[in-house]
Amino acid sequence: MIQVKPQLYHVLGAKQFGRSELDELFDAAREMEDVVRAGGNRSHQGRIMTTLFFEASTRTRLSFESAMTRLGGNVIGTENAAQFSSAIKGETLEDTIRIVGGYSDIIVMRHTDIGAAKRAAAVAAVPVINAGDGAGEHPTQALLDAYTIQKEIGRIDGVKIAMVGDLAYGRTVHSLSYILANYQDVMIYYISPENVRIPASVKQYMDEKGIRYEETTDLHAVAGSIDVLYQTRIQKERFPSVEEYEKASGQYIVDEELLTHMRKESIVLHPLPRAGEIAEAVDDDPRAAYFRQAQNGLYIRMALVDKSLRGVGL
Amino acid sequence: MIQVKPQLYHVLGAKQFGRSELDELFDAAREMEDVVRAGGNRSHQGRIMTTLFFEASTRTRLSFESAMTRLGGNVIGTENAAQFSSAIKGETLEDTIRIVGGYSDIIVMRHTDIGAAKRAAAVAAVPVINAGDGAGEHPTQALLDAYTIQKEIGRIDGVKIAMVGDLAYGRTVHSLSYILANYQDVMIYYISPENVRIPASVKQYMDEKGIRYEETTDLHAVAGSIDVLYQTRIQKERFPSVEEYEKASGQYIVDEELLTHMRKESIVLHPLPRAGEIAEAVDDDPRAAYFRQAQNGLYIRMALVDKSLRGVGL
Amino acid sequence: MIQVKPQLYHVLGAKQFGRSELDELFDAAREMEDVVRAGGNRSHQGRIMTTLFFEASTRTRLSFESAMTRLGGNVIGTENAAQFSSAIKGETLEDTIRIVGGYSDIIVMRHTDIGAAKRAAAVAAVPVINAGDGAGEHPTQALLDAYTIQKEIGRIDGVKIAMVGDLAYGRTVHSLSYILANYQDVMIYYISPENVRIPASVKQYMDEKGIRYEETTDLHAVAGSIDVLYQTRIQKERFPSVEEYEKASGQYIVDEELLTHMRKESIVLHPLPRAGEIAEAVDDDPRAAYFRQAQNGLYIRMALVDKSLRGVGL
Numbered sequence: 001m002i003q004v005k006p007q008l009y010h011v012l013g014a015k016q017f018g019r020s021e022l023d024e025l026f027d028a029a030r031e032m033e034d035v036v037r038a039g040g041n042r043s044h045q046g047r048i049m050t051t052l053f054f055e056a057s058t059r060t061r062l063s064f065e066s067a068m069t070r071l072g073g074n075v076i077g078t079e080n081a082a083q084f085s086s087a088i089k090g091e092t093l094e095d096t097i098r099i100v101g102g103y104s105d106i107i108v109m110r111h112t113d114i115g116a117a118k119r120a121a122a123v124a125a126v127p128v129i130n131a132g133d134g135a136g137e138h139p140t141q142a143l144l145d146a147y148t149i150q151k152e153i154g155r156i157d158g159v160k161i162a163m164v165g166d167l168a169y170g171r172t173v174h175s176l177s178y179i180l181a182n183y184q185d186v187m188i189y190y191i192s193p194e195n196v197r198i199p200a201s202v203k204q205y206m207d208e209k210g211i212r213y214e215e216t217t218d219l220h221a222v223a224g225s226i227d228v229l230y231q232t233r234i235q236k237e238r239f240p241s242v243e244e245y246e247k248a249s250g251q252y253i254v255d256e257e258l259l260t261h262m263r264k265e266s267i268v269l270h271p272l273p274r275a276g277e278i279a280e281a282v283d284d285d286p287r288a289a290y291f292r293q294a295q296n297g298l299y300i301r302m303a304l305v306d307k308s309l310r311g312v313g314l
Numbered sequence: 315m316i317q318v319k320p321q322l323y324h325v326l327g328a329k330q331f332g333r334s335e336l337d338e339l340f341d342a343a344r345e346m347e348d349v350v351r352a353g354g355n356r357s358h359q360g361r362i363m364t365t366l367f368f369e370a371s372t373r374t375r376l377s378f379e380s381a382m383t384r385l386g387g388n389v390i391g392t393e394n395a396a397q398f399s400s401a402i403k404g405e406t407l408e409d410t411i412r413i414v415g416g417y418s419d420i421i422v423m424r425h426t427d428i429g430a431a432k433r434a435a436a437v438a439a440v441p442v443i444n445a446g447d448g449a450g451e452h453p454t455q456a457l458l459d460a461y462t463i464q465k466e467i468g469r470i471d472g473v474k475i476a477m478v479g480d481l482a483y484g485r486t487v488h489s490l491s492y493i494l495a496n497y498q499d500v501m502i503y504y505i506s507p508e509n510v511r512i513p514a515s516v517k518q519y520m521d522e523k524g525i526r527y528e529e530t531t532d533l534h535a536v537a538g539s540i541d542v543l544y545q546t547r548i549q550k551e552r553f554p555s556v557e558e559y560e561k562a563s564g565q566y567i568v569d570e571e572l573l574t575h576m577r578k579e580s581i582v583l584h585p586l587p588r589a590g591e592i593a594e595a596v597d598d599d600p601r602a603a604y605f606r607q608a609q610n611g612l613y614i615r616m617a618l619v620d621k622s623l624r625g626v627g628l
Numbered sequence: 629m630i631q632v633k634p635q636l637y638h639v640l641g642a643k644q645f646g647r648s649e650l651d652e653l654f655d656a657a658r659e660m661e662d663v664v665r666a667g668g669n670r671s672h673q674g675r676i677m678t679t680l681f682f683e684a685s686t687r688t689r690l691s692f693e694s695a696m697t698r699l700g701g702n703v704i705g706t707e708n709a710a711q712f713s714s715a716i717k718g719e720t721l722e723d724t725i726r727i728v729g730g731y732s733d734i735i736v737m738r739h740t741d742i743g744a745a746k747r748a749a750a751v752a753a754v755p756v757i758n759a760g761d762g763a764g765e766h767p768t769q770a771l772l773d774a775y776t777i778q779k780e781i782g783r784i785d786g787v788k789i790a791m792v793g794d795l796a797y798g799r800t801v802h803s804l805s806y807i808l809a810n811y812q813d814v815m816i817y818y819i820s821p822e823n824v825r826i827p828a829s830v831k832q833y834m835d836e837k838g839i840r841y842e843e844t845t846d847l848h849a850v851a852g853s854i855d856v857l858y859q860t861r862i863q864k865e866r867f868p869s870v871e872e873y874e875k876a877s878g879q880y881i882v883d884e885e886l887l888t889h890m891r892k893e894s895i896v897l898h899p900l901p902r903a904g905e906i907a908e909a910v911d912d913d914p915r916a917a918y919f920r921q922a923q924n925g926l927y928i929r930m931a932l933v934d935k936s937l938r939g940v941g942l
Contacts, residue, residue: 040360046668048697050690058392059413062364065390066417069362076693078686078707079392089861091901092908099687099900102923103694233403272413273405280406295416354674372706373727376678379704380731383676393706547717586727587719594720609730 009311010121011129011304013137014178015205022182026147028303029296035070036298042072044309050104051077052096053131054111059272059294060131060141064108067301073309076104094123101125106308109133127308135171141271142175144300145230148293152267153227156180162189162222164252165232165277168196172271173232177202181209188213189222193248196238219252223261229254231270231277231290255279259287269293323625324435325443325618327451328492329519336496340461342617343610349384350612356386358623364418365391366410367445368425373586373608374445374455378422381615387623390418408437415439420622423447441622449485455585456489458614459544462607466581467541470494476503476536478566479546479591482510486585487546491516495523502527503536507562510552533566537575543568545584545591569593573601583607637939638749639757639932641765642806643833650810654775656931657924663698664926670700672937678732679705680724681759682739687900687922688759688769692736695929701937704732722751729753734936737761755936763799769899770803772928773858776921780895781855784808790817790850792880793860793905796824800899801860805830809837816841817850821876824866847880851889857882859898859905883907890915897921 017025035041049068051061056079065075081096093111097120100107109120110131117130117137132138150156161180163173167190177198180186188206190198190213197215206213216222223229231254239245254268259282262268267289270278274290282288331339349355363382365375370393379389407425411434414421423434424445431444431451446452464470475494477487481504491512494500502520504512504527511529520527530536537543545568553559568582573596576582581603584592588604596602645653663669677696679689684707693703709724721739725748728735737748738759745758745765760766778784789808791801795818805826808814816834818826818841825843834841844850851857859882867873882896887910890896895917898906902918910916 042360046670046698046700048694059410062390062392062414062417066362069388069390070360072360074388074697074702075390076690076697076703078690079394080707081686089901090903095901096687098919099922100690102919103690103926273403273409275404291412291416294413298417356674372709373724376704376706376728376731380676383702383704384674386674388702389704393708587717587723589718605726605730608727612731 007311008121008124008127009308010117010127011139011308012117012121013130014139014142014175016139017143017179017182019182022146022179025143025300025303025307026150028306029147029299032299032302032306035302040070040072043306044068044071044073047073047106047309048104049073049075049077049305050100050107051075051079052081052100052107052109053077053079054081054109054116055132056080057110057132060110061108063297064129064131064301064305066298067305070298070302071306093119097124097128106305127311129304129308132171135169137175138171139175140297140301140304141172142179143304144293144297145172145176145269145271146179147300148269148289148296149228149267151296152289152292153265156186157184158186159183159228160187160189160226161228161230162191162219162226163198163230163232164191164219166196166234166238167192167198169235169238170232173198173230174202176230177206181206181211186211189226190215191217191219191222191252193217193234193251195248196234217251220258220261223258224263227263227266229262229266229268231268231274233275233277249277253277253279254282256281256285259285262287321625322435322438322441323622324441325453325622326431326435327444328453328456328489330453331457331493331496333496336460336493339457339614339617339621340464342620343461343613346384346613346616346620349616354384354386357620358382358385358387361387361420361623362418363387363389363391363420363422363619364414365389365393366414366421366423367391367393368423368430369446370394371424371446374424377611378443378445378615378619381612381619384612384616385620407433411438411442420619441625443618443622446485449483451489452485453489454611454615454618455486456493457618458607458611459486459490459583459585460493461614462583462603462610463542463581465610466603466606467579470500471498472500473497473542474501474503474540475542475544476505476533476540477512477544477546478505478533480510480548480552481506481512483549483552484546487512487544488516490544491520495520495525500525503540504529505531505533505536505566507531507548507565509562510548531565534572534575537572538577541577541580543576543580543582545582545588547589547591563591567591567593568596570595573599576601635939636749636752636755637936638745638755639767639936640745640749641758642767642770642803644767645771645807645810647810650774650807653771653928653931653935654778656934657775657927660698660927660930660934663930668698668700671934672696672699672701675701675734675937676732677701677703677705677734677736677933678728679703679707680709680728680735680737681705681707682709682737682744683760684708685738685760688738691925692757692759692929692933695926695933698926698930699934721747725752725756734933755939757932757936760799763797765803766799767803768925768929768932769800770807771932772921772925773800773804773897773899774807775928776897776917776924777856777895779924780917780920781893784814785812786814787811787856788815788817788854789856789858790819790847790854791826791858791860792819792847794824794862794866795820795826797863797866798860801826801858802830804858805834809834809839814839817854818843819845819847819850819880821845821862821879823876824862845879848886848889851886852891855891855894857890857894857896859896859902861903861905877905881905881907882910884909884913887913887915
């Protein structure tokens with residue numbers, strides 16, 4: 001058997017992060033901004049990242065590959081693990097991870113099944129970073145979201161945030177809620193159509209952590225009092241008919257009109273890609289922070305990869 | 315918003331190149347031949363190229379990736395952007411470019427839509443190199459074609475060239491014509507079946523630049539007087555029937571018999587891949603320059619990538 | 629024409645290896661274990677490997693890419709050459725290899741056609757390593773198999789090995805037989821269902837080399853006397869009905885019960901991926917050597933790539 005090292009630093013879910021670890025991570029991400037401005041460094045020269053994407057996500061994959069490269073490391077991988085790998089010959093995820101772990105120093109993995117990253121970490125000889133496991137978690141997205149709030153607003157404690165869109169199936173919203181539960185006096189407005197409301201499990205977690213939240217269907221009513229509008233996509237296939245989808249999604253479009261109701265110091269975030277739910281006219285407003293947010297993904301992922309690789313030793 | 319730097323050096327179309335820039339580029343390509351012979355250099359160590367291929371083109375992609383690697387840089391990318399990227403979730407090309415530009419130092423892009431590279435460059439934070447945009451342009455191919463002529467014939471001024479095949483849809487022929495328009499006393503024979511003649515827009519451009527050309531359907535009539543035979547593929551689907559296709563394409567096959575009519579100092583070029591339009595028996599003739607031409611693509615792309623990256627600064 | 633260098637060191641088939649070369653290779657692989665433990669080296673910095681996979685094989689591709697990276701080199705390539713390359717435009721394999729050879733220093737290639745690697749090597753300007761050519765050969769798998777036997781058992785001379793499963797179509801079994809033919813006093817038990825017995829051509833080769841072997845359908849009868857159980861997959865589609873497949877494959881499952889009959893110092897190997905033919909309960913037995921075997925693939929491939937690249941010169 002290839003030996004599993006229990007002390008490895010895996011990134012599997014948002015709930016694993018406590019406040020002090022978040023503070024450290026965001027400090028590290030801030031330093032990574034300097035590293036990128038300086039043209040990268042060679043701190044992980046010779047190290048290998050494997051990107052195993054059983055589900056396509058070009059943007060997320062490229063940001064991890066960029067992160068590894070900016071740290072001087074190398075990347076091997078597949079952008080279509082489901083179709084091309086031994087998986088189609090009936091190999092278990094565990095066997096794949098056991099073997100690929102022997103070819104590299106860190107595995108970044110996207111999978112269609114909830115819990116896949118945890119199963120991988122249980123048998124891996126190297127650290128595993130969860131880049132999304134089905135309807136489960138997408139912890140690095142939540143971390144970059146929180147980092148963006150801290151950078152743009154100056155703090156996360158006391159922040160008022162509206163999460164908008166498909167809150168039932170949008171895993172980024174769940175993961176971000178778990179991260180925000182580490183902070184003081186946060187207020188969350190969960191704003192969605194009735195049929196895609198935030199799950200009870202998330203609300204229960206927030207209750208346990210003493211985080212205030214409200215559920216509503218009315219974005220305009222809260223737009224004027226929030227620091228952060230976190231917009232997400234609403235998927236057609238969740239609705240019984242196109243008419244109901246259009247009626248529902250139409251209420252939540254962020255456009256120039258909505259911006260006039262929002263505070264000057266507020267920001268608009270979006271995990272991207274967007275379809276029509278943020279109008280392009282919003283892009284030129286200084287409050288449109290979603291492209292800066294995407295850029296922050298690079299710094300957060302550099303910080304996480306760096307920490308995981310330092311944990312491995314040589 | 316991510317800031318677009320207007321001073322970036324993009325490579326978007328053949329018409330952007332003037333004579334002095336071509337002279338400089340070809341000098342730089344010649345130096346890159348020495349760099350490759352020496353095993354590459356480290357002049358762009360730590361820099362990242364993203365290859366975004368919305369349409370497959372393994373050969374072109376590999377030549378750009380090799381170019382970046384020979385210069386000491388790194389590559390991330392996708393060989394199937396259309397199927398795997400956020401594009402299928404409705405993301406605009408502009409959003410994709412805004413984000414990917416934050417992960418890398420240069421973008422090389424192939425797309426199915428005319429003008430896609432220009433749209434990308436309009437929002438990119440980094441230089442964009444057009445590796446083919448649909449029926450539009452393929453400027454790096456035209457540059458390597460011209461570089462090959464200069465290397466093989468010793469000059470481009472005064473050269474007599476026959477462009478053969480599908481001149482209506484073959485974008486390499488259009489782009490090469492625009493490049494040749496920078497030189498003195500060039501004579502172009504456009505040789506094609508009647509239904510895929512060179513477009514009026516290309517002829518008008520050549521007229522404006524004072525370049526001599528003739529249109530004909532008869533390759534044998536000019537074979538003896540040219541310096542360069544630029545062969546291209548003729549695609550079946552342009553013709554009303556298989557019979558008409560075979561009749562048309564059969565006239566333009568370059569074989570040993572045709573070579574007997576050509577001058578000793580002349581060369582045969584082809585953008586490749588070839589199907590049957592150049593017989594394999596021709597490969598051993600010293601005038602068969604198409605594999606050397608493909609190799610020149612590496613040097614030209616190294617020179618272009620180097621220039622673009624130097625323009626970025628750090 | 630691009631010049632083909634006849635003195636290149638290609639890896640095309642198992643029969644090309646003699647005893648002294650195997651001894652050297654295994655010594656080199658052993659040294660590569662130290663290189664990996666030390667975090668890799670930079671001995672081939674700046675060199676480029678092209679991985680051309682006309683058929684998907686993520687595991688094999690990643691192990692070659694890891695090998696090149698551990699040696700300080702870089703990788704370009706395609707994981708889906710058949711669908712994306714110029715092949716679909718009618719280009720011959722030979723043309724592809726001529727051009728790609730100009731972009732890189734070594735080509736690793738998987739193809740669906742028997743003999744494809746030899747055809748590639750015949751026109752390549754750089755070394756070619758066969759990573760599997762259809763029902764033909766998979767020499768690097770056979771080499772890592774033999775290396776594993778030597779490491780685990782301490783010798784290959786005198787070893788008793790049972791090859792189990794689909795011996796008709798399993799190319800790894802054929803290639804491994806050819807490698808073992810270089811050693812003294814080897815005894816091979818070919819154990820398979822009647823309809824997928826070892827081919828006459830393999831038996832003839834073993835006869836010529838004076839290697840002892842027996843054919844049988846009964847795994848349990850020999851389990852107690854062997855040093856190595858080399859298990860392989862049995863594919864459903866080789867059998868006239870699902871019932872016959874299940875009856876046949878059921879006899880050859882390696883499970884805890886079978887292990888009780890095996891010697892303490894014996895090992896179980898498998899080229900992987902496995903489906904159900906080795907029970908997961910076996911994984912924890914120290915005789916389960918198949919994951920160590922997969923890891924050895926990295927060292928063998930590093931040794932082969934290193935040797936091929938040293939043969940090129942600069």
